[in-house]
Amino acid sequence: MEHSFPRIKLGWVWKIEALPRIKSFIWQCCHNSIGVKGCLVKRGMGEDDCCPICQMEPETILHALRDCIREWLRSNGKDSSIRGGFQWRIPFPIAVWSIWKSRNQMVFNGKSLNPGLATYIRAQAFEFLCCATSTRHSVCNVIKRIRWERPQIGWKKLNTDGSHMGRNGRAGCGGVVRDEHGRWISGFTKHIGSASSFVAEMWGLRDGLALCSYLNIQCLIVEVDARVIVGAVLNADYVNIVVPPLLDDCRQLLSCFQQVQIRHCYRQANRCADVMARMGSDQLVDYVVFHSPPEDVLEACEADFNGLYFDRRCPDLVVGS
Missing domain, CATH: 3.30.420.10 (Ribonuclease H-like superfamily/Ribonuclease H)
Structure with a gap:
């Protein structure tokens, strides 16, 4: 059964260290508002909620992205433990976003699942660390x-x-x-x-x-x-x-x-x-x-x-x- 999330504070979503589009995607997940079949059927935009990939279970957000209920997203998105050389909160949102994009490529464009997805996620996490993360220090700008x-x-x-x-x-x-x-x-x-x-x-x-x-x-x-x-x-x-x-x-x-x-x-x-x-x-x-x-x-x-x-x-x- 699809989870209906109560109104709670979701400010933590915007504090995740990730690109803005990934933060927005996770926010939509927490509001049960991404375009999986289960959500679309509830909104009267379809009759069949069966997963287009396995064709065995209803395609809920949990089903499409493994177990992505709100607390799972929140706890993983704030997890600073080291896994594979990264603080887990860095590759996790990239992984959720990448799984979703890969699913869409398969469903709508007929593309095969990417066997190198894990390698791609790791590479994207490293590039994000190099380019976009901020340090936990006070920063003053000086002219050099x-x-x-x-x-x-x-x-x-x-x-x-x-x-x-x-x-x-x-x-x-x-x-x-x-x-x-x-x-x-x-x-x-x-x-x-x-x-x-x-x-x-x-x-x-x-x-x-x-x-x-x-x-x-x-x-x-x-x-x-x-x-x-x-x-x-x-x-x-x-x-x-x-x-x-x-x-x-x-x-x-x-x-x-x-x-x-x-x-x-x-x-x-x-x-x-x-x-x-x-x-x-x-x-x-x-x-x-x-x-x-x-x-x-x-x-x-x-x-x-x-x-x-x-x-x-x-x-x-x-x-x-």
Whole structure:
């Protein structure tokens, strides 16, 4: 039997660490208001409440999402115990949302159940941790002076970036290699086509590392302005079913250098790579290597060479009492 939930406080739903659409979905679950057959029949929008997948039991919310009664959602959504390297409250709402989407793909689009769903959920949880979670600290914003820094003597620096041009889906990437004097060694642009910003960033890193390997660089510093990319490459436990070849290539290429460092930088210190990435998204050819700076990037290159600072408002973490 479908549960009818009494009116109670559901403020905890909006405190779950998840994307807004997932919070809204869980809120709808708690109000018995998602489009399973059992709910639709009760609202006079159908006569058959049988589950379209197993065709054996009524399709209630509990049936569609395992045991998702209110208390099950609430207790799991607040559970901080460590499971599989995560606080359970992080992957849990992503899992509920992903199960629901997978069910809809099967019912309405005839797609098979995704055998890699668990791997996908884990990957999404990791990306969410890298991109969206907030720390439990007091945060003050301070103005910091940011600039591109030259590598130490004997080292080269690679800066890469990805570009995703909004609704039209055009994506590209690019990068710049410079020496300890700030001089241009090489650069590249690549047109990717339709791709997410994450994939574009990963392509930029992969092609930048491949270029540096081709140039026989031994000691390399790599900077990107996407923390999630740094975390994905350095965390050996991270998996992503969307870009496994790219991720594997990046890790393998990093091992080719005698000494290598990869780190995050602010976008103000990554302006040359940003320009190159936007050039890549607009170009008609697949891949271009530049042995000297193209006209579009000259201004940013000159600013970096002269050590020009840019102000940026940055979080200054102060541990709370």
